[in-house]
Amino acid sequence: MSAPVLALEGLSRRFGGLVALDRLDMEVGEGEIVGLIGPNGSGKTTSFNVLTGIYEASEGRAEFFGRDITNLSAQAVYEAGIARTFQRSRLCLPLSIVDNIMVGNHKRLRRGLWFNLFSRAAFARQFEQAFEEARELVRVFDAPLAKRMFEAVGALPMIDRRRIEICRALISRPRLLLLDEPSAGMTEDETRELMDDIMEIRERIAGLTIVIIEHEMGVIERITDRCVVLNFGKKICEGSYREVAADRQVQEAYLGVE
Amino acid sequence: MSAPPERSAAARVPLWPGALAAGLVTALAIAFMWAENEWEVVGVLVTAVVGAVVARRTGWLEPATRALTQREPAMNRLAIAGLFVFVAFFHDDHFPLLMVGTVLVYLLVCLGLTIQFGYAGMVNFAAAAFLGVGCYTAAVLTVHTAIPHLLVLAIGGAVAALIGSILILPVLRTRGHYSAVVTIAFVLLFKTFLEVNDTLGGPQGLKLPSMQVLGWKFNQNFNIAEIEFSFYVSYVLVALLLVVIGFAITRRLERSWIGLSLDAVRLDETASACFGIHIARWKIVAFTLGNFMAGVAGALYALMLGFIAPTNFTFGDSLIMVSIVLLGGIGNPWGAALAAAIVVMLPEKLQLIQEYRFLLYASLVILVLLFRPEGLLPRRLRVYLPGWRPR
Numbered sequence: 001m002s003a004p005v006l007a008l009e010g011l012s013r014r015f016g017g018l019v020a021l022d023r024l025d026m027e028v029g030e031g032e033i034v035g036l037i038g039p040n041g042s043g044k045t046t047s048f049n050v051l052t053g054i055y056e057a058s059e060g061r062a063e064f065f066g067r068d069i070t071n072l073s074a075q076a077v078y079e080a081g082i083a084r085t086f087q088r089s090r091l092c093l094p095l096s097i098v099d100n101i102m103v104g105n106h107k108r109l110r111r112g113l114w115f116n117l118f119s120r121a122a123f124a125r126q127f128e129q130a131f132e133e134a135r136e137l138v139r140v141f142d143a144p145l146a147k148r149m150f151e152a153v154g155a156l157p158m159i160d161r162r163r164i165e166i167c168r169a170l171i172s173r174p175r176l177l178l179l180d181e182p183s184a185g186m187t188e189d190e191t192r193e194l195m196d197d198i199m200e201i202r203e204r205i206a207g208l209t210i211v212i213i214e215h216e217m218g219v220i221e222r223i224t225d226r227c228v229v230l231n232f233g234k235k236i237c238e239g240s241y242r243e244v245a246a247d248r249q250v251q252e253a254y255l256g257v258e
Numbered sequence: 259m260s261a262p263p264e265r266s267a268a269a270r271v272p273l274w275p276g277a278l279a280a281g282l283v284t285a286l287a288i289a290f291m292w293a294e295n296e297w298e299v300v301g302v303l304v305t306a307v308v309g310a311v312v313a314r315r316t317g318w319l320e321p322a323t324r325a326l327t328q329r330e331p332a333m334n335r336l337a338i339a340g341l342f343v344f345v346a347f348f349h350d351d352h353f354p355l356l357m358v359g360t361v362l363v364y365l366l367v368c369l370g371l372t373i374q375f376g377y378a379g380m381v382n383f384a385a386a387a388f389l390g391v392g393c394y395t396a397a398v399l400t401v402h403t404a405i406p407h408l409l410v411l412a413i414g415g416a417v418a419a420l421i422g423s424i425l426i427l428p429v430l431r432t433r434g435h436y437s438a439v440v441t442i443a444f445v446l447l448f449k450t451f452l453e454v455n456d457t458l459g460g461p462q463g464l465k466l467p468s469m470q471v472l473g474w475k476f477n478q479n480f481n482i483a484e485i486e487f488s489f490y491v492s493y494v495l496v497a498l499l500l501v502v503i504g505f506a507i508t509r510r511l512e513r514s515w516i517g518l519s520l521d522a523v524r525l526d527e528t529a530s531a532c533f534g535i536h537i538a539r540w541k542i543v544a545f546t547l548g549n550f551m552a553g554v555a556g557a558l559y560a561l562m563l564g565f566i567a568p569t570n571f572t573f574g575d576s577l578i579m580v581s582i583v584l585l586g587g588i589g590n591p592w593g594a595a596l597a598a599a600i601v602v603m604l605p606e607k608l609q610l611i612q613e614y615r616f617l618l619y620a621s622l623v624i625l626v627l628l629f630r631p632e633g634l635l636p637r638r639l640r641v642y643l644p645g646w647r648p649r
Contacts, residue, residue, distance in 0.1 A: 052532055074531035083533070090529040092522055096639045102515070103522045106534040109515045113543070116514035117507065123514060127642050135648065149648065152639060168533070 003066030005030050005176055005209045006051075011060035011070075012233075013043075013050050020046040022233035023060065028176075033202065033210045035220040035241070038230035039253055044213045045087055046233070048178050052084055053077045064176065079107055083174035085165045087181045087213070093154035097145070097164055100153050101134040104168030137167045140204065141197045159190040163197065170201065179212040183219055195219055217245075229253070275318075276325025276333050282309070284340035287599070288347050290607060291354040299607050326592070330644050337595075338498070345494055350479070355490035356562075361602045362497035363389075363559045368582045368594040369504045370551030375580070376589030376637070377517060378544035379524030380429065384441035385579040387448040388549045390571030391418040392556020394452070397464040397566060407469050411500070411557045418553025419546045426545060430538050433527065445573050452568035463567025466560055469493065476561070493562040500558065504551050508591050511547075513642050520544055521640075574616065581623050587633025596634055 006028040013021040021043040028034050036044050049055045051062055053074035062070045064080055072080070083104065091100050102109065109130065110116070116123060131149070139146040141163040153164055162182055169177055182198070183191040202208055214220050220227060221241045229237040229244050231253040237244045244250050286306050293299045313319040326333050341358070348354040367385050374380045392414035399410045425444055429437045453461045468477030469492070476492045511517050522530040523540050530537060560566045582601050586593025601622075605615040626633060 054528060054532070074528075075534045075536055078532060078534040086529065090526050092525040092529075094525070095518075095521060098642075099518055099521070099640055102518055103530065103535070104533050106515075106519070111515060111519070113516070116516045117510045120510070124643050124646075128646075131648065150639060150641075172533075 002030075003063070004028060005032075005065060006211070007063040007066075008047075008051075009061045009063075011047065011050060011062055012058045013046050013055055014058045019233050021050060024230070024233075024235055026228055026235065026238075028209055028211060030209055031207055032226065033212065033224050035224035035227040036211055036213045036230065037215075037217075037220060037227055037244075038236075041232075042230040042253075043233035044230055045180055047230075048084060048180055048211075048213065051077070052082060052178065078172070078174075081173075081175040082178065083169035083172055083176075084178035085162075085169050085180055085182060087184060089158075089161050089165060091153045091161055091165055091168070094152060096150050096152055097138070097156075098131060098134060098149045100164050101137070101168050101171050102130060105130055105134070105171045107172055134167065134171055137171060138163070140200060141167065158185050159194060162186065162194060166198070166201075170205070173205075175207065175209065177208060177210045179210060179214075181213050181215060183214060183216045191216060191219060195223055199223060217241075221245075271324050271328040272321065273325055273329050273332050275321035276329060277336055279319075279322040279325075280333070280336040280340050284343050287340075287344055287603075290603065291344075291348065291357065293607070296608065303604075327638065327641075328645075338502070341498060345491060349485065349487045349491065352488050352490055355488050355494055357603055357606055359490060359493045359497050359562050360559075361599050362494065362501050363555045363562070364579065364582065364602050365595055365598040366497070366501050366504050366555035367552045367579050368586075368598055369501070369508045369591055370548035370555075371579060371583045372508055372548075372589060372591060372594055373511060373520075373544050373551075374548035375583055377512065377520035377524065378541055379520075380541060380545060381435050381438040381580070382441050382545070382548065383438050383573065383576045383580060384425070384445040384448070385552055386571045386573070386575035387445040388418040388422060388552035389556040389559065389575075389579075390448060390452070390566075390568075391421050392553035392558075393560035393566045393570070394458055394464070394556075395553070396557035396560040397466050398458075400467050400561070401464070406471075407561065408471055410561075411554050414557025415550040415552075415554035418556065419550040422545060422549035423542075426542055429545065430541060441576075442573060445571070445576050449568050449572055452571070459567070461568060463565060465565050466563075468564060469496070469558075469561040471496075477564075490562070493558070497558055497562075500554060504554075505591055507547075512589070513640060513644075516540070516543070517640065577616075578619060581619050584623055585626050585633060587635040587637055589637035590633065590635050593633050593635035593637070 004027045006026070008024050008026040010023040010025060011021060012019065012023050024047060036047065038044055046055065050057050053072050053076065056071050060070070061068065064082065067080070069077055069080060092103065110126060135146050135149055138149070142160065145160055145163065153161060156164070166179070166182065182194055186194065202210065212224065224241060227239065227241055227244045228235055229250050236249045236253060237247045286302060290299065290302045293302055344358065345355065367389055371382060371385055374382045395414040395417040396410050399405050399413060400407065405413070425440060428440045432440060452458055458464065468475060470476060474492070477489055479489050480487050519530070519535050519540050522535055523537050527537050578601060582597045583594055585601065586595070586597030601619065605618065
């Protein structure tokens with residue numbers, strides 16, 4: 001059997017005395033959509049931050065297609081093929097849609113001084129090709145948005161910003177996509193629309209694996225194959241949405257104990 | 259898609275409003291320099307300000323700005339032509355030509371600052387120090403060696419970039435605007451160092467020989483077709499050449515993946531890192547390139563003035579350079595050009611306010627931040643390929 005896309009073994013992160021992530025074990029197979037759920041402060045975003053090199057792991061190990069990626073720099077994790085979105089939108093608001101998506105395309109663009117400053121014809125070719133790809137991707141999400149590629153992102157409504165953020169993560173053709181609460185700050189209709197988009201993207205990109213953090217249980221039920229539930233940094237349950245929703249520990253974590 | 263009609267519209271953007279604006283600006287600059295007494299100067303200034311405000315309110319400025327953005331190559335040439343008209347008008351008058359030379363030198367420094375501050379977001383309050391490094395390098399090399407003077411300009415830039423690399427480590431340890439603290443410390447240190455260093459002339463400074471390129475001596479007036487030209491014309495032409503190169507580099511840098519990476523580094527270091535952008539690498543590139551430009555500008559400045567002293571390279575001078583960038587519109591090279599002209603020429607002509615120049619800059623910056631927070635000519639969204647439209 002080939003190595004899983006992502007395998008975490010005892011991954012931990014402590015901030016002083018606070019254990020934000022406590023020996024998390026988790027496996028994600030190719031093409032799966034796995035939901036990472038749990039109450040506020042249960043360590044979901046921390047796990048993403050440790051995985052993507054923003055925080056160092058205190059203990060444990062993370063493997064990506066069998067390759068050790070524990071404590072790689074954020075840049076190296078991206079180069080390896082993991083892209084993410086952020087809970088609070090982290091787009092460059094004064095920049096245009098193209099600009100923002102191209103930030104995500106960094107590893108496929110030529111960065112040499114000579115290329116960028118002096119071989120403008122070659123630059124123009126690369127730009128046109130990259131632009132076409134970015135526009136195609138945006139079109140999957142929203143056709144009208146694809147006509148506004150040169151507008152500032154700061155002027156767009158929340159749902160479009162989320163779309164651009166996901167496009168920014170997808171443009172580099174990652175093999176693992178980490179979505180950190182894509183529905184945050186959106187209405188129910190907008191959330192539904194965005195989930196349709198994500199399902200469509202998944203169909204188009206064969207083998208794309210997604211780990212999604214979500215609070216909207218409707219979303220989790222609809223799009224995930226499997227869920228991992230965290231509470232106080234620990235994994236308390238794992239299984240299909242039905243299984244975890246029926247779990248006593250999970251209910252207690254969400255609703256409290258009488 | 260509806261792209262084709264847009265494309266033809268772009269091709270039809272008329273040039274004449276831009277040409278008219280360039281002509282008016284040139285005329286105003288000439289009138290300003292020509293004015294004999296304070297009241298005439300004030301008259302010219304009032305005309306300029308009222309004209310600009312009226313043009314904006316009535317919408318007459320709109321076609322001119324459209325020409326500036328859509329017909330860029332033509333407008334670049336017009337701007338250079340305007341400068342030539344100015345130089346031709348004052349061809350035998352030292353003072354206005356020295357002023358233009360100074361504006362160009364300041365502009366070159368501010369283009370460097372645009373890359374550092376406007377794109378990469380590194381506030382550099384040591385611009386005057388890097389200008390000074392270029393000046394002193396030129397002074398030492400021209401007095402003690404026979405290195406060709408054009409090469410001295412490049413070496414001035416290289417030495418400034420090299421000395422700047424001392425600052426890179428402490429600057430990289432800071433985030434956001436804290437690089438200001440490191441650079442302020444450096445500019446203060448630099449001036450003190452010059453004052454106590456006797457080999458570099460101490461507080462008295464150093465004298466330089468005049469510039470010489472391929473046997474052409476810059477220290478004497480010259481005649482073309484029986485018309486006498488001031489020797490400063492030679493310096494202005496060299497300065498213009500350097501500014502054109504610096505301008506092209508700044509522009510191309512912005513319109514490339516590098517410019518995008520610099521913007522991303524400025525706006526969000528965490529997100530940039532998550533998309534593979536090496537923050538330190540791009541900060542080093544921006545810092546070094548900017549300091550190089552300041553150093554080149556300094557080397558030419560020293561040769562043009564013929565004399566340099568530590569008092570030219572104070573924290574106050576750095577402040578003036580940063581205020582030029584703020585005033586013009588952070589990240590817009592045209593804004594820097596306009597603001598450099600205003601900030602350098604205004605106090606020279608209005609002797610009355612000489613003593614209060616810092617007060618003037620301060621109030622000017624505050625006024626601009628109040629009424630035009632993005633500067634006189636705000637930076638526009640990035641256009642990677644001018645004139646290009648998606649299919």
